[in-house]
Amino acid sequence: MTQTLVVIGNGMVGHRLVEILRDSSWRIVVFGEESRPAYDRVALSSYVDTWNSADLELGPLTGCELRLGEKAVSVDRERRVVVGASGIEVTYDALVLATGSVPFVPPVPGRDLPGCHVYRTIDDLDDIRATVEAADRPGRHSGMVLGGGLLGLEAANALRGMGVSPHVVELAPRLMPIQVDEGGAGLLKRLVEKLDLTVHTGTSANSIERDGTRLIAKLANGLELDLDVVVFSAGIRPRTDLDLGLELGPRGGYLVDAACRTADPRVFAIGECAAVEGVAYGLVAPGYAMAEVVADQISGGTKVFPGADVSTKLKLLGVDVASFGDAHATTEGALEVVVNNAVAGTYSKLVVSDDARILLGGVLVGDASSYPSLRPLVGKEVPAALLQPGSAVDVEMPADAQVCSCHAVTKQTVTDAIQSGVACDIAELKACTKAGTGCGSCVPMLKKLLTDCGVEQSKALCEHFTYSRAELFEIVRATQITTFTTLVEKHGSGRGCDICKPAVASILASLNNGHILGEAQVSLQDTNDKFLANLQRNGTYSVVPRIPGGEITPEKLIVIGEVARDYGLYTKITGGQRIDLFGATVDQLPEIWRRLVDAGFESGHAYGKALRTVKSCVGTTWCRYGVQDSVGLAIELELRYRGLRSPHKLKSAVSGCARECAEARGKDFGVIATENGWNLYVGGNGGFTPRHADLLVSDVDTAELIRIIDRFLMFYIRTADRLQRTSAWLEGLDGGLEHLREVVVEDKLGICAELEAAMESHVSDYADEWRGVLEDPEKLARFTSFVNAPGTPDPTISFRAERGQRVPVQLGIPEVVR
Amino acid sequence: MTVVCDFDLLRPEQGVAALLPDGSQVAVFLTADGSLHALDNIDPFSGAAVLSRGIVGDRGGVPVVVSPVYKQAFELATGKCLDEPSVSVAVRAVRVRDGVVEVT
Numbered sequence: 001m002t003q004t005l006v007v008i009g010n011g012m013v014g015h016r017l018v019e020i021l022r023d024s025s026w027r028i029v030v031f032g033e034e035s036r037p038a039y040d041r042v043a044l045s046s047y048v049d050t051w052n053s054a055d056l057e058l059g060p061l062t063g064c065e066l067r068l069g070e071k072a073v074s075v076d077r078e079r080r081v082v083v084g085a086s087g088i089e090v091t092y093d094a095l096v097l098a099t100g101s102v103p104f105v106p107p108v109p110g111r112d113l114p115g116c117h118v119y120r121t122i123d124d125l126d127d128i129r130a131t132v133e134a135a136d137r138p139g140r141h142s143g144m145v146l147g148g149g150l151l152g153l154e155a156a157n158a159l160r161g162m163g164v165s166p167h168v169v170e171l172a173p174r175l176m177p178i179q180v181d182e183g184g185a186g187l188l189k190r191l192v193e194k195l196d197l198t199v200h201t202g203t204s205a206n207s208i209e210r211d212g213t214r215l216i217a218k219l220a221n222g223l224e225l226d227l228d229v230v231v232f233s234a235g236i237r238p239r240t241d242l243d244l245g246l247e248l249g250p251r252g253g254y255l256v257d258a259a260c261r262t263a264d265p266r267v268f269a270i271g272e273c274a275a276v277e278g279v280a281y282g283l284v285a286p287g288y289a290m291a292e293v294v295a296d297q298i299s300g301g302t303k304v305f306p307g308a309d310v311s312t313k314l315k316l317l318g319v320d321v322a323s324f325g326d327a328h329a330t331t332e333g334a335l336e337v338v339v340n341n342a343v344a345g346t347y348s349k350l351v352v353s354d355d356a357r358i359l360l361g362g363v364l365v366g367d368a369s370s371y372p373s374l375r376p377l378v379g380k381e382v383p384a385a386l387l388q389p390g391s392a393v394d395v396e397m398p399a400d401a402q403v404c405s406c407h408a409v410t411k412q413t414v415t416d417a418i419q420s421g422v423a424c425d426i427a428e429l430k431a432c433t434k435a436g437t438g439c440g441s442c443v444p445m446l447k448k449l450l451t452d453c454g455v456e457q458s459k460a461l462c463e464h465f466t467y468s469r470a471e472l473f474e475i476v477r478a479t480q481i482t483t484f485t486t487l488v489e490k491h492g493s494g495r496g497c498d499i500c501k502p503a504v505a506s507i508l509a510s511l512n513n514g515h516i517l518g519e520a521q522v523s524l525q526d527t528n529d530k531f532l533a534n535l536q537r538n539g540t541y542s543v544v545p546r547i548p549g550g551e552i553t554p555e556k557l558i559v560i561g562e563v564a565r566d567y568g569l570y571t572k573i574t575g576g577q578r579i580d581l582f583g584a585t586v587d588q589l590p591e592i593w594r595r596l597v598d599a600g601f602e603s604g605h606a607y608g609k610a611l612r613t614v615k616s617c618v619g620t621t622w623c624r625y626g627v628q629d630s631v632g633l634a635i636e637l638e639l640r641y642r643g644l645r646s647p648h649k650l651k652s653a654v655s656g657c658a659r660e661c662a663e664a665r666g667k668d669f670g671v672i673a674t675e676n677g678w679n680l681y682v683g684g685n686g687g688f689t690p691r692h693a694d695l696l697v698s699d700v701d702t703a704e705l706i707r708i709i710d711r712f713l714m715f716y717i718r719t720a721d722r723l724q725r726t727s728a729w730l731e732g733l734d735g736g737l738e739h740l741r742e743v744v745v746e747d748k749l750g751i752c753a754e755l756e757a758a759m760e761s762h763v764s765d766y767a768d769e770w771r772g773v774l775e776d777p778e779k780l781a782r783f784t785s786f787v788n789a790p791g792t793p794d795p796t797i798s799f800r801a802e803r804g805q806r807v808p809v810q811l812g813i814p815e816v817v818r
Numbered sequence: 819m820t821v822v823c824d825f826d827l828l829r830p831e832q833g834v835a836a837l838l839p840d841g842s843q844v845a846v847f848l849t850a851d852g853s854l855h856a857l858d859n860i861d862p863f864s865g866a867a868v869l870s871r872g873i874v875g876d877r878g879g880v881p882v883v884v885s886p887v888y889k890q891a892f893e894l895a896t897g898k899c900l901d902e903p904s905v906s907v908a909v910r911a912v913r914v915r916d917g918v919v920e921v922t
């Protein structure tokens with residue numbers, strides 16, 4: 001028996017599907033809301049040239065029942081019936097949703113006034129034309145397009161063709177923010193402004209009001225525009241007003257799998273209304289690919305959606321614009337090669353891999369003639385010739401080439417700063433030219449320019465050592481020097497300072513040289529390490545006992561409560577799943593810790609550049625979604641790496657499933673449970689410059705996971721700079737994540753056995769630092785406010801009450817002696 | 819003169835604090851070359867009495883202590899702040915008599 005396929009939507013993609021299935025055995029019924037047969041929406045703007053809709057037609061559909069002007073108003077999936085606006089009912093065996101998109105109209109007061117339009121259909125253009133023709137303004141009319149993206153500029157161009165001078169209002173700081181980068185958009189703006197467009201970026205319309213025959217738009221930046229017509233072009237939303245009770249994608253669109261099938265096996269979605277594996281596409285080519293998939297699937301095939309290239313090239317108002325591949329240089333380590341020729345009015349940016357070998361993408365404005373030859377090269381080696389005069393790292397760049405596109409800094413500006421001696425390193429270049437202070441992607445280029453200008457970049461730790469931290473680490477490791485004095489005498493100069501001393505203390509500690517308050521090390525320790533506690537603004541300290549994985553018994557909680565009460569300590573739950581007790585004086589620290597150690601607590605290293613916490617979620621133990629024991633692993637990891645000294649603090653977390661309640665991807669090393677084991681992410685950071693961690697290995701078992709974390713941490717400890725978190729270290733690592741994987745997973749350097757052995761020795765030598773102090777009278781003696789009056793409280797410390805707890809009163813608050 | 823402690827108790831490049839009869843505090847330092855210095859213990863930038871707990875070292879060869887709070891360096895011999903020359907801490911007289919360190 002003949003089966004019936006119902007297609008809802010007779011747009012470009014619905015049309016394509018019917019075309020493909022034209023000769024199949026299916027009976028095809030098409031519901032089309034628009035009154036005319038499918039037309040070329042991509043070429044919609046050309047309608048204003050002739051006002052003849054026939055020019056846009058996509059070719060007649062044969063072999064189907066085309067119900068134009070018949071909107072599908074409901075679907076009964078149980079009975080498999082589609083109901084049309086006229087009351088007609090069609091029963092289907094397979095249903096394809098191809099309803100396209102609706103323009104997004106921001107909620108600006110007045111958006112529904114006559115004279116306000118959207119820009120999606122031929123009817124919309126007819127309506128705009130009617131508004132413009134009815135306007136009574138002498139001379140050129142005035143219009144506003146809300147939205148400076150691809151479609152907004154097209155709409156502005158169409159308005160121009162109707163005798164309207166358009167204002168383009170874009171909320172983002174630049175035109176076409178999705179496709180074009182800042183440098184390209186700057187040129188684009190200059191070019192389109194020559195064409196009677198007025199561009200307002202970084203602002204939006206607060207309201208639209210009717211004033212006689214005019215519309216008045218008030219912009220957020222204070223401007224008032226006197227208008228005849230308004231066109232909204234602020235983006236599109238997948239059209240899902242037809243409610244089938246099916247799940248939608250995260251950004252709208254009927255959610256379908258790679259076969260374009262919804263959760264209902266008889267129902268498919270294609271084109272702009274579909275969210276294929278969650279992703280909706282706003283271009284016609286991916287839609288066509290989906291039509292191919294569904295045609296194949298309902299004919300019994302197994303084709304799936306192959307993913308889509310979202311490159312675009314258009315000739316906007318006669319201005320060439322092309323954007324392809326990774327146009328925004330989002331790939332790890334990607335370099336940008338920019339040539340901005342202000343005189344010729346051309347801008348080109350090629351995005352290449354960190355070794356400048358592979359073309360990743362690009363943006364061309366003003367002259368896109370090389371687009372056809374570049375586009376196919378994405379992901380392949382860049383032939384040197386193509387980079388001319390864009391110039392990769394090895395090719396001489398013209399002086400006016402833009403090195404930093406974020407701040408439009410030219411090579412000339414940078415080399416001038418270097419050659420005049422104003423800037424001798426990256427930090428100074430950033431300060432005086434602003435280059436490198438935006439996205440940072442030009443920093444490798446800045447380094448290159450420094451080198452090209454003959455500037456040796458100092459990697460010296462401080463004035464006392466000419467070595468970098470990584471080099472010092474190797475020196476200490478190879479020579480087995482155990483004191484700062486020997487090290488500075490043999491390999492440095494002077495007596496050291498607050499930079500090199502803590503750095504060397506950390507290196508010595510990483511290499512297991514005993515207690516950090518040992519005779520030879522105590523004077524090197526930074527503020528907090530020196531008293532195994534965190535110094536507060538009034539000279540008191542905080543106490544943070546370790547609570548591995550955040551798991552704690554009621555008995556231990558009671559001990560913490562009792563200690564806090566007895567010493568009047570301000571008590572706060574930290575962001576690291578443990579408890580911080582503030583306001584202890586130097587003399588009180590040992591007494592407090594004796595009680596805590598007796599109750600089974602140990603140092604939490606809140607003061608150290610060391611492992612802090614391994615956060616955890618409840619995992620399989622309690623959570624109905626957990627797939628592994630996240631608490632158990634978090635505790636195991638915290639106990640394994642506790643006390644491990646490193647270039648900066650180390651944080652970790654373990655989540656029991658992909659919902660990620662422990663925020664593992666914000667950690668230096670984070671673990672997320674999978675059905676099959678664990679995924680390990682590295683290089684995450686909260687703090688000043690947040691960064692999501694990168695996936696290093698997936699689906700490994702616990703033993704393998706720990707082996708790789710051991711290697712990762714030791715490799716970081718040996719090679720990072722002082723106070724460089726894993727995130728910045730990974731960003732700066734030559735070869736990036738791939739290199740890291742080669743070293744710590746594939747053991748390309750053959751050092752993994754040694755790294756593992758180093759970690760093993762840390763684990764077996766671990767001893768609680770606070771217990772070490774309590775057991776050693778000499779160390780204990782240092783915890784006193786006054787050598788000549790032990791036990792006498794420091795008279796400068798006093799407290800007042802706030803919300804029922806003690807907080808510091810500052811006595812001598814900066815009475816700066818001048 | 820106020821007694822601080824036995825000279826033998828001092829360790830090179832590690833400060834100690836002493837309380838004076840008037841309630842003020844002094845930070846006493848022994849440098850690597852064996853010289854003694856005493857400065858007011860209150861860090862003028864934070865108001866906390868903590869200079870004795872700072873790291874001792876040198877800046878361009880000049881012996882300094884670095885405040886543990888906001889890390890400004892103070893010249894041990896003069897009390898001058900090297901990071902903000904208009905600021906300084908008071909220097910105290912310090913001596914060793916019969917193996918005992920004393921300050922005024």
Ligand code: SRM
Binds near residue numbers: 576667
């Ligand atoms: C107590 C706590 C705030 C709280 O009440 O929740 C805290 C307090 C301090 N943080 Fe933090 N941070 C605390 C969680 C965090 C977190 C959240 C987390 O770990 O989940 C972050 C962001 C995550 C990250 O680090 O990636 C965080 C990012 C920082 C940073 C910025 C680090 C960066 O990479 O940019 C600093 C400054 C630094 O380390 O140089 C900092 C430094 C500090 C210091 C040590 C500042 C100082 O030198 O006095 C604070 C003193 C703590 C004390 O006296 O006990 N704290 N801090 C949290 C202790 C957690 C714990 O149990 O150990």
Ligand SMILES: Cc1cc2nc3c(=O)[nH]c(=O)nc-3n(C[C@H](O)[C@H](O)[C@H](O)COP(=O)(O)OP(=O)(O)OC[C@H]3O[C@@H](n4cnc5c(N)ncnc54)[C@H](O)[C@@H]3O)c2cc1C
Binds near residue numbers: 010
């Ligand atoms: C001005 C403009 C310029 C563009 N330029 C480009 C470009 O350069 N490159 C590019 O790739 N793409 C471009 N596009 C986007 C391209 O047009 C779309 O990707 C393409 O049309 C999507 O096809 P579709 O079938 O999914 O949706 P549409 O073509 O929008 O068709 C959906 C149809 O379904 C109908 N419909 C919706 N609900 C119902 C219902 N319940 N019952 C019956 N019918 C219904 C709608 O009326 C509509 O006719 C442009 C779009 C516009 C507006």
Ligand code: SF4
């Ligand atoms: S956010 Fe700043 S003020 Fe708050 S605890 Fe962290 S370091 Fe201190």
Ligand code: FES
Binds near residue numbers: 403405435437438440
């Ligand atoms: S290019 Fe972004 S900071 Fe220079």
